Amino acid sequence: xxxxxxxxxxxxxxxxxxxxxxxxxxxxxxxxxxxxxxxxxxxxxxxxxxxxxxxxxxxxxxxxxxxxxxxxxxxxxxxxxxxxxxxxxxxxxxxxxxxxxxxxxxxxxxxxxxxxxxxxxxxxxxxxxxxxxxxxxxxxxxxxxxxxxxxxxxxxxxxxxxxxxxxxxxxxxxxxxxxxxxxxxxxxxxxxxxxxxxxxxxxxxxxxxxxxxxxxxxxxxxxxxxxxxxxxxxxxxxxxxxxxxxxxxxxxxxxxxxxxxxxxxxxxxxxxxxxxxxxxxxxxxxxxxxxxxxxxxxxxxxxxxxxxxxxxxxxxxxxxxxxxxxxxxxxxxxxxxxxxxxxxxxxxxxxxxxxxxxxxxxxxxxxxxxxxxxxxxxxxxxxxxxxxxxxxxxxxxxxxxxxxxxxxxxxxxxxxxxxxxxxxxxxxxxxxxxxxxxxxxxxxxxxxxxxxxxxxxxxxxxxxxxxxxxxxxxxxxxxxxxxxxxxxxxxxxxxxxxxxxxxxxxxxxxxxxxxxxxxxxxxxxxxxxxxxxxxxxxxxxxxxxxxxxxxxxxxxxxxxxxxxxxxxxxxxxxxxxxxxxxxxxxxxxxxxxxxxxxxxxxxxxxxxxxxxxxxxxxxxxxxxxxxxxxxxxxxxxxxxxxxxxxxxxxxxxxxxxxxxxxxxxxxxxxxxxxxxxxxxxxxxxxxxxxxxxxxxxxxxxxxxxxxxxxxxxxxxxxxxxxxxxxxxxxxxxxxxxxxxxxxxxxxxxxxxxxxxxxxxxxxxxxxxxxxxxxxxxxxxxxxxxxxxxxxxxxxxxxxxxxxxxxxxxxxxxxxxxxxxxxxxxxxxxxxxxxxxxxxxxxxxxxxxxxxxxxxxxxxxxxxxxxxxxxxxxxxxxxxxxxxxxxxxxxxxxxxxxxxxxxxxxxxxxxxxxxxxxxxx
Numbered sequence: 054x055x056x057x058x059x060x061x062x063x064x065x066x067x068x069x070x071x072x073x074x075x076x077x078x079x080x081x082x083x084x085x086x087x088x089x090x091x092x093x094x095x096x097x098x099x100x101x102x103x104x105x106x107x108x109x110x111x112x113x114x115x116x117x118x119x120x121x122x123x124x125x126x127x128x129x130x131x132x133x134x135x136x137x138x139x140x141x142x143x144x145x146x147x148x149x150x151x152x153x154x155x156x157x158x159x160x161x162x163x164x165x166x167x168x169x170x171x172x173x174x175x176x177x178x179x180x181x182x183x184x185x186x187x188x189x190x191x192x193x194x195x196x197x198x199x200x201x202x203x204x205x206x207x208x209x210x211x212x213x214x215x216x217x218x219x220x221x222x223x224x225x226x227x228x229x230x231x232x233x234x235x236x237x238x239x240x241x242x243x244x245x246x247x248x249x250x251x252x253x254x255x256x257x258x259x260x261x262x263x264x265x266x267x268x269x270x271x272x273x274x275x276x277x278x279x280x281x282x283x284x285x286x287x288x289x290x291x292x293x294x295x296x297x298x299x300x301x302x303x304x305x306x307x308x309x310x311x312x313x314x315x316x317x318x319x320x321x322x323x324x325x326x327x328x329x330x331x332x333x334x335x336x337x338x339x340x341x342x343x344x345x346x347x348x349x350x351x352x353x354x355x356x357x358x359x360x361x362x363x364x365x366x367x368x369x370x371x372x373x374x375x376x377x378x379x380x381x382x383x384x385x386x387x388x389x390x391x392x393x394x395x396x397x398x399x400x401x402x403x404x405x406x407x408x409x410x411x412x413x414x415x416x417x418x419x420x421x422x423x424x425x426x427x428x429x430x431x432x433x434x435x436x437x438x439x440x441x442x443x444x445x446x447x448x449x450x451x452x453x454x455x456x457x458x459x460x461x462x463x464x465x466x467x468x469x470x471x472x473x474x475x476x477x478x479x480x481x482x483x484x485x486x487x488x489x490x491x492x493x494x495x496x497x498x499x500x501x502x503x504x505x506x507x508x509x510x511x512x513x514x515x516x517x518x519x520x521x522x523x524x525x526x527x528x529x530x531x532x533x534x535x536x537x538x539x540x541x542x543x544x545x546x547x548x549x550x551x552x553x554x555x556x557x558x559x560x561x562x563x564x565x566x567x568x569x570x571x572x573x574x575x576x577x578x579x580x581x582x583x584x585x586x587x588x589x590x591x592x593x594x595x596x597x598x599x600x601x602x603x604x605x606x607x608x609x610x611x612x613x614x615x616x617x618x619x620x621x622x623x624x625x626x627x628x629x630x631x632x633x634x635x636x637x638x639x640x641x642x643x644x645x646x647x648x649x650x651x652x653x654x655x656x657x658x659x660x661x662x663x664x665x666x667x668x669x670x671x672x673x674x675x676x677x678x679x680x681x682x683x684x685x686x687x688x689x690x691x692x693x694x695x696x697x698x699x700x701x702x703x704x705x706x707x708x709x710x711x712x713x714x715x716x717x718x719x720x721x722x723x724x725x726x727x728x729x730x731x732x733x734x735x736x737x738x739x740x741x742x743x744x745x746x747x748x749x750x751x752x753x754x755x756x757x758x759x760x761x762x763x764x765x766x767x768x769x770x771x772x773x774x775x776x777x778x779x780x781x782x783x784x785x786x787x788x789x790x791x792x793x794x795x796x797x798x799x800x801x802x803x804x805x806x807x808x809x810x811x812x813x814x815x816x817x818x819x820x821x822x823x824x825x826x827x828x829x830x831x832x833x834x835x836x837x838x839x840x841x842x843x844x845x846x847x848x849x850x851x852x853x854x855x856x857x858x859x860x861x862x863x864x865x866x867x868x869x870x871x872x873x874x875x876x877x878x879x880x881x882x883x884x885x886x887x888x889x890x891x892x893x894x895x896x897x898x899x900x901x902x903x904x905x906x907x908x909x910x911x912x913x914x915x916x917x918x919x920x921x922x923x924x925x926x927x928x929x930x931x932x933x934x935x936x937x938x939x940x941x942x943x944x945x946x947x948x949x950x951x952x953x954x955x956x957x958x959x960x961x962x963x964x965x966x967x968x969x970x971x972x973x
Contacts, residue, residue: 082137082269085126085251096124096167100255107264110153110255113145117260120716123156123252125167131157132248133273136218141207143262144178150596151178151261154187155218158249162315162715162900169252170313170715170900174218174227176263180206182598184227184234190313191305191714192244193591193600195527196225196237204229213266221273241526244305299348299940302393302452303709306524307589310711310897312941316948318901321972322917322927328949328971329370330932334964335359341936341957342965343707343894344393348942349403353951354394354418358965360409362394364421368944370969374421378409392521392707392937395452395460397482404482406460408449411436413462415485428485435464438478438487440511445473446791451521451707454531456562458482461531463518467796468541468580470831474510475517477533477558479565489565493517493535493553500567501552512830513547515539516554520707521586523602524562525616531562532589532602536582539796542690542837543578543732545637546830550575557587557604557612559619569619573606575641578633578690579730580701581607585709585895592717592863594622603712603863605705605721608686609654611861612647623649623866633689635732637834644687650866653859654699654723657685658842662851666885670844677842678850681729690730696842700728708895708908708938713920717863720896720904720920722874725855725889727842732835743820746812749805753798754813757837762813772813785810848877856889858896858906860923870923875909893958895938897950905950907935910958915939915970929970933963947971 085093088106099116101124102109112118136155144151152175159171170189175182184204186196198204206214206229217228223239239245253265297314304310317325333342337358346355353367362376395406396418403418404427413435415427423431436444446467453462459479466472477491493516494509495501505513516538523532538547538554555574560567574581588603592613600616613622627643655662663674682688683696703724710721736752751760758764762772775784788806791797798806808821842850849855854873861868873889880888892908899905903926904918915935917927937953951969956962 082135082271085128085268085270086266088266091124093126093128094124095127097122104264107266108253108268109262109264110253111262112255112258113260118255118257120166120257121168122255122257123167123169124255125161125169126251130248131220131251131270131272133221134218135220135271135273136216136251136269138216138265138268139213140176140216140263140265141213142176142178142264144259145261146259148259148596149179150259151263152182152256152258153177153261153263154254154256155216156189156250156252156254157218157220158246159189159252160246160249160313162313167252169250171246171249172220172225173254174216176206176214176216176229178206179596180204181596184229184232186225186227186235186237188244189715190244190246191307191309191311192241192527193589193714194598195239196235198234202232202234204232204234206230297943298350299346299942300396301347301454302345302395302521303523303586303938304897304940306454306526308521308523308586308709309588309590309714310709310895310938311714312897312899314899314941314943314948315901316943317899317903317950317972319903319919319926322901322903324972325917325927325929325950325970326973328969330969331363331365331370331372331967332964333357333363333953333967335361338964339956339962340965341390342953342955343390343937344953345938346940346951346953346967347394347396348940348944349396349418351944352418353940353942353967354396354405355953355967356391356394356407358955360391360407362405362407362414362416362421364405364418365967367942367949368947370967376414376416376421376423378412378414391450391452393452395455397455397458397460399458399483402483406453406482408435408452408462410448411446413449413480413485415482426484433480433485436473438490439473439476443473445471445514446797447473450519454522454524455482456524456526456529456531459488459562461522461562463520463522463533465519466515466517466539467791468515468539469796470512470514470539470833472514472539472791472796474513475515475535477518477560477565479562491533491558491560491565491567493556493558494538495552504550504552505547506549506830508830509547513538515541516551519582520584520709523586523589525589525600526562528617529562530568530616531560532587533558533560534583534585534587534604537574537577537580540833540837541578541580542730542839543635543638543833543835544576545639545835546833547576548639550641551577555581555583557583557602557614559602559616571612571614571619571621573604573612573645574687575644576639578638578640579687579697583607584703584706588710588712588719589616590712590717590719590863591714592622594864601863603710603719605653605710607699607701607703607705608646609652609656609699609704609723610647611650611653611719611721611866613863613866621647623647630687631684631689633691635689635692635835638689640687640689646686650861650868653721653857653861653871654704654725656698658683658696658698658727658851664844664848664850664852666844666848670846670848673845674842674850690732690837692732694729694731696727697730698727699724700726700841701730701839702726702891702893706893708893711896711898711904712863713898715900718869718898718920719861719863720858720898721861722858722892722896722906722908723856724891725851725857726849726891727851728839729842731838733838734834735836743822744808745818745820746808746810747818749801749809749821750812753801754809757795775813784814848880854889856892856909858904858918858923860904860920869921872918872923874906875912875914877911881912891958893936894952897939897941899941905939905941907931907937907939907952907954910934910936911960913954913959915952915968931968932966933961934959
């Protein structure tokens with residue numbers, strides 16, 4: 054069986070036994086260094102030289118290295134090999150810290166500066182990481198010697214150390230001064246490099262000196278050739294052999310949305326042109342398409358508006374196959390919403406997994422046909438195996454993640470009750486059998502049960518993972534962010550902190566057991582779901598390299614934790630906030646917020662922030678503002694009305710953040726849109742006997758859709774002329790089962806549902822028997838009423854910026870740059886430009902020096918920024934808003950950037966499409 058996304062470290066017993074054996078004997082070694090000059094090597098001559106018969110890399114206070122610098126061997130490509138050398142390293146600084154390494158199977162990232170990225174055998178002072186296997190393409194530390202196996206290096210200018218690097222297939226063995234430090238197999242087939250360049254590294258940072266001599270190479274197998282052969286006829290911007298694809302939602306299991314491709318770069322990005330487009334509208338004139346496509350083996354897999362799965366030639370956009378789960382039928386709302394699909398293979402079978410409403414399908418990746426061995430007829434019902442005795446509506450809006458032969462998924466539930474619990478579940482990728490479940494609403498005897506009312510697990514719901522997950526395959530950890538419990542805005546029936554709602558869970562991916570957790574919001578009544586998968590990153594704190602987890606939030610904050618323990622890497626302070634004054638509500642006594650970095654969105658709406666776009670707009674907004682509560686974060690919802698800012702969608706939103714692993718820089722886009730939240734007493738239950746459909750609608754539906762049935766699109770759709778979108782049976786199904794944020798109302802009974810349906814469709818006052826309202830804890834006294842805080846013309850009620858893009862150094866928490874993102878075209882035409890605007894969908898960052906992002910609702914732009922400075926380098930106008938995260942990939946030596954476009958969140962109508970760009 055061929056495993057995926059895994060680095061296997063051999064057991065300690067085997068390691069210890071191997072350590073007793075000497076390093077492999079040298080045979081047929083070739084000298085790579087002549088002891089006199091840098092013949093056969095390329096690098097920055099101001100940092101690399103030959104001194105006293107050794108290759109010397111040196112930085113000084115007067116001449117520092119602003120980034121890692123490399124000396125690249127130009128004598129050919131290495132595949133399977135053994136490399137032997139001697140090194141010594143000196144920290145020319147008071148900190149006593151220095152870092153260097155040997156890169157191999159690397160690809161050229163920047164030909165002008167000879168920057169490479171690949172595997173690295175680390176060496177450092179004071180010696181914490183010597184003998185460690187690191188990967189510069191985004192995965193960070195892959196294997197590290199345990200404390201008892203850590204070698205001792207001889208520091209100082211007169212002390213030489215021996216390093217042996219033996220690589221055969223995906224097995225990596227390092228020996229330092231005769232001691233075996235690691236013996237590791239990299240089983241991540243999508244990321245493991247099989248050949249590439251050899252280079253020496255000099256780390257950026259304090260003054261230091263590193264020297265190498267006696268550098269000898271023995272090829273064990275693989276290509277010979279020259280550097281030119283490796284780079285190909287098009288020069289150094291061509292990627293290394295084997296395409297760089299986009300095999301997972303978010304680019305990889307680490308969710309860093311990064312591509313190591315450099316063909317498209319700062320110098321040539323202005324030459325981008327449309328390479329192909331694909332109509333994904335299925336004939337629906339306006340809808341939302343939020344998909345981040347995946348690309349595997351030259352095939353792009355994605356979904357359409359009607360939740361058809363399509364496989365496209367990733368180079369041309371040509372349709373290879375289509376799977377229609379509805380067999381051509383027109384379906385409600387176009388079929389639902391999903392943000393992508395999941396790919397799995399064991400080396401023989403290749404499958405695509407997709408959620409369609411309450412079903413999870415497994416499709417043959419080559420044909421699109423359902424896999425008959427999976428579940429029943431190629432699908433399983435996600436409503437099964439949740440709370441005993443229930444079968445409430447649940448769906449899968451964001452793709453799951455693969456660990457070995459497991460598909461691990463979250464769910465999309467309603468925001469009000471009744472709705473099922475947000476259990477995290479793992480299914481057998483071959484059979485669909487349920488392998489494990491983690492209860493996000495704990496049951497008796499489980500950790501966290503005491504943070505809820507005694508029987509809450511039997512009736513409350515949500516606390517679900519709707520955003521997707523991240524995976525550390527080497528450690529076998531899956532990181533699961535969760536949302537709030539239902540009801541989202543009033544929690545009298547769930548008094549307590551409500552673990553594991555609003556939490557980041559680190560679970561054992563094999564078993565589902567909790568390793569650690571952190572709860573970001575206690576007893577959430579602000580809809581502060583964690584909006585996106587966390588980023589698995591590597592950072593430096595002082596002299597220490599740390600594998601970490603970065604989580605952005607709707608409130609505009611960034612939290613950073615040690616990956617294995619959950620220990621905060623930036624300080625967090627628990628602060629007290631006002632108590633709720635609404636009957637029955639008991640808010641938490643404190644909430645955590647990080648002290649570093651500063652929030653990436655403003656935190657409180659004050660009078661001086663109110664719009665001055667026009668005098669009329671200012672007066673109207675000021676009048677309304679003075680009727681509301683506004684005091685920053687965690688001010689409870691009220692009968693009066695409370696401003697939540699950043700709003701209910703963030704701050705950060707589901708597009709998430711991107712991270713450049715070369716610099717540990719995080720890029721995050723954010724909304725700065727205030728929302729208002731009010732609690733309204735529910736209409737009293739109709740007395741026993743006949744009641745009209747209008748009264749039932751007022752009691753059950755008007756809180757969200759409004760007494761006028763206009764809703765608050767796109768979050769809450771209008772019910773006016775709803776039959777233009779849905780058939781009568783589909784309307785009834787949504788009312789009974791629920792859909793998206795909306796809970797089901799089957800409990801009202803068929804007669805009451807018919808009366809409501811009649812009123813919504815025709816306005817007729819059909820009478821029905823009033824449903825009995827018992828003492829069920831889901832029948833709460835208050836319901837929510839919310840909306841955006843807008844001026845009379847529909848623009849945000851505060852001064853710009855209304856949307857931003859920020860770059861944050863994860864090593865320090867400092868902002869490198871921050872800019873407005875987007876604008877309203879009509880305002881820009883009138884002279885009010887660069888205001889920022891609402892944006893949904895995230896950025897990607899590339900080794901070519903670029904940040905690509907669409908996202909903006911109202912200008913339909915797709916942009917490329919310089920990742921170092923934030924300078925706008927390129928933009929184009931899309932057919933509709935790019936409310937999705939792009940994917941970056943390579944096919945046949947050509948780099949593409951593709952993004953989904955749709956008009957569901959904007960003020961226009963345009964069919965949904967996928968648009969791919971490449972250099973002309």
